[in-house]
Amino acid sequence: MGDNDNHLSARTTRRRLLRGTAVGAVLSQVPLAGSAVAATRSESSSDADVEAEPEATETTSVGAPALSVADRLADRRYVATGTRGYVVGTESGGFPPMGWHIQGEMGGVWTPPLKLLDGIWFGVDGEWLDDATSFTSGYGHVTMTFEHDDLTVERADFVPDGRRGALFGLRFDSDEDRTVTLTVDAQSELMSAYPWGWTTPSQETFNLDDEVSVDGRRLVFRETGTPPVENATEHDWAAVVGSSTHPTAHEMDGEFRGPEEAYDSAFDSGVGGRLTYEVDVSGDELTTVWIGVAGSETGPETAHDELDALLNEPEEALEKKVESRLTRQERTRLDLPDTRLQRSIDWSKQNLADSRQVATDLMLRDTDEGSAYPEPAGRLDRVRFLGAGFPDYQWLFGTDGEYTAYASVAVGQFEPIKDHLEALKEASEILNDGSGKVVHEIVTEGSMYFGANDDPGNTDETVKFPSAVALLWRWTGDDEFRDEMYDFTRRNMEYVFENLDEDDDGWLEGHGNVEREGMGDEKLDVAVYTIRGLYDLAEMARSKGDGRTLSWAQRKADQLRRTFEDAWWIPEISQHAGSLTNPDESRVYQRHWIGVTPMEVEIRRNGQPHLGLTAPDNADAALDLRETTCYSGVGDDEEVDHRTNEGLYHTGAPGCDRTTFAGTKDSTEKQIFTLNTAIMAVGEGNYGRLGRDQQGRYLDANAKLQLPVPDEQPGAMPEIAPSPAYGRSLDLPMTERAMVLQAWGAYGTVWPVVHQHxxxxxxxxxxxxxxxxxxxxxxxxxxxxxxxxxxxxxxxxxxxxxxxxxxxxxxxxxxxxxxxxxxxxxxxxxxxxxxxxxxxxxxxxxxxxxxxxxxxxxxxxxxxxxxxxxxxxxxxxxxxxxxxxx
CATH class of the missing domain: 2.60.40 (Immunoglobulin-like)
Structure with missing residues (x-):
């Protein structure tokens, strides 16, 4: 996932709420936006940060810390999540086409595996609320502020955990009594998370037409039937939209997208509807109306039940959600001289909580990289996991979770990452017939795009799995968890050596984190994580008294560790080869970020930590080179006409290597993924290179994407930073962007501070x-x-x-x-x-x-x-x- 994929190569003080009256609407007592205070710049900020672009302001919302922005809101995406649903829109209040897995369809309102709506739009007295003057990221919710004549409207979006839908609260603040007309447009797109736009079958075939009706005071959208696809089954999907108060009018059919134009999409089979309300607004009190959206795969009755639950005391649900987030915030309470880094980590706690997802009734099938839709191989009743990224990577991934595990344990969020690893194990056991291979990705309805036994990878996520389990065991001391996972971790390592070492040299074949042309069969990151995985398996075997596995794993790890430098180190340029060819073991160097993994890895041997696989002199030389302008974003690169980032490029460029090497291939790719920067930060720390221009710059590179000048959503760590080959998300079409929130980047801030500093x-x-x-x-x-x-x-x-x-x-x-x-x-x-x-x-x-x-x-x-x-x-x-x- 993430940088394996080539798709992006080339992408005022507010009054405290008081209870008022408004035609039976649910009224909130919850204080939303609080006093805004300009964010202070951390000691690690550089002059390059000082630009005309405004900083986010620190504020409070519902009694918790929040961050607000007011510039380019129509260009900024946001995500508001719960465990069973999420909303993706723009910070100005709109829902334009977003995402690329299903082109233009990845935004809107979702309750995985179903998309419910393309969007929901709100108008007041004939004017659409699509031009917010400010946007605020809060804990577990977001708010937007709109000015309409002498009326201020604040919109709050949140998804209560466990509920299959979303709530939108509209709070009216007026200096005089008045009645306003509230218009609510909703455009359905009942659609499953898979198939995607380019797969066989695709959503062009799979997606059926929606129908709309009015049931009492609610819009009801429904898609029924069986897609004309072999092995597809009959379904009855429903979405309902409404409030606790009665609308005064409704309209149906056609396009109801508020101020936005219809999207010309081959996958669009939705319909629209409109509800109109008359709302009495007091000049003495604040008035809040709650609108809910809910859905179900089992018809309208269940969707109505979900909406009833959502609209039952929504303000209490919001308070409860924020309280749960504050509880997470109390874990790992840091006090650091670098205030930006400290606040970044606090927001990463929220990012990880935002990533918690639940899916049920997964019909597991191997789609052979989107080319088939076979009968299911089995079923999982329920999985809990960390969604990799929003809006296009919301589902279950192997390698993402294995990196995110390090941040998760360090902020005390043990249970979600345990659940994630258990979900990977259960899905892998069914889809790969107990072989021990770990699947790469599972969509929320159960389709596996990649990661079957016959697929050439990802080898790295199978060998990283024992390390993730060992990490959780060391931090939690949970022997039951270790015992539950142990046999699978043993089979992980047995599988790769039995099936993926054709030349029997110990260096495994198959894809790793990087899949690019010109690479040899054996990948560096696979080799590095194989050694660590063997040592971690050995440690768990020792704790269980499994002498046979202990002996096998430690002997193999020791052998590979002894020969590692001879096989992979290239003295001419002071770097490790990114891959080796079979069978001649020729070293191939393409400057990919995986060259840092020999410094990033930490192994445990006989209970003692060993930091990095390579000798200190080699590590210093390798990391020095990676800090140059050829390998990292530094200074005013002439290719950059936007805010720069000092993180590590996916693939470096020629010009800084001290000499030439025959196996070098120019594969320059100056994109800065937050994971790559995280790997560099951890690698620098393992070798004690904590200077401002060493590890410090890479810590800052990821932190500065969250605040004080956020990349898109305040507080959210994105997938890709502004960089020459990608540009900046704000300047790209929303159907061509990387993720607005990606979980794994937190590895590069949380882990160095807690574990290294x-x-x-x-x-x-x-x-x-x-x-x-x-x-x-x-x-x-x-x-x-x-x-x-x-x-x-x-x-x-x-x-x-x-x-x-x-x-x-x-x-x-x-x-x-x-x-x-x-x-x-x-x-x-x-x-x-x-x-x-x-x-x-x-x-x-x-x-x-x-x-x-x-x-x-x-x-x-x-x-x-x-x-x-x-x-x-x-x-x-x-x-x-x-x-x-x-």
């Missing part, structure tokens, strides 16, 4: 915890509270000497340094180890634990010397290390 290393399966911080030189301190580990939590604070002068940026002249680590565990432990990374050029003069001299050990790692002390497992523990220059 604060140094938290849980091994809760053995009830052990290590905390060995390593702060950037420009950070004198950092801390986290309520960091979830096992069935409890831990608080960590770290201090190190501030070795840079804030004014000059130069290193301070001092010969005495103090490093402190303080840990307060609120979890049952067998062992607690505190430590700190100490620079090689400094000599330890004293080490104390809780004020007493302490014995310590010193471990050399790729990020520096780790000085470690064993501490008591209860109560606050404080380590102080004093050093002097050698």
């Amino acid at each position: 604060l140094g938290v290393r849980p091994d809760m399966g053995r009830r052990r915890l290590e905390v060995v911080p390593h702060l950037p030189d420009r950070w004198p301190e950092a801390s986290v509270e309520n960091l979830r580990v096992g069935d409890g939590s831990v608080a960590v604070s770290a201090e190190s000497p501030d070795q840079t002068d804030e004014t000059t940026g130069q290193t301070n002249d001092s010969s005495d340094y103090t490093y402190e680590t303080t840990v307060t565990p609120n979890v049952s432990l067998r062992q607690l180890v505190l430590g700190h990374v100490v620079p090689v050029g400094e000599s330890v003069s004293s080490v104390t634990l809780n004020g007493e001299e302490a014995e310590y050990d010193c471990r050399r790692t790729n990020r520096g010397r780790e000085l470690r002390v064993e501490a008591d497992t209860a109560g606050t523990q404080r380590l102080v290390v004093k050093t002097v220059d050698c």
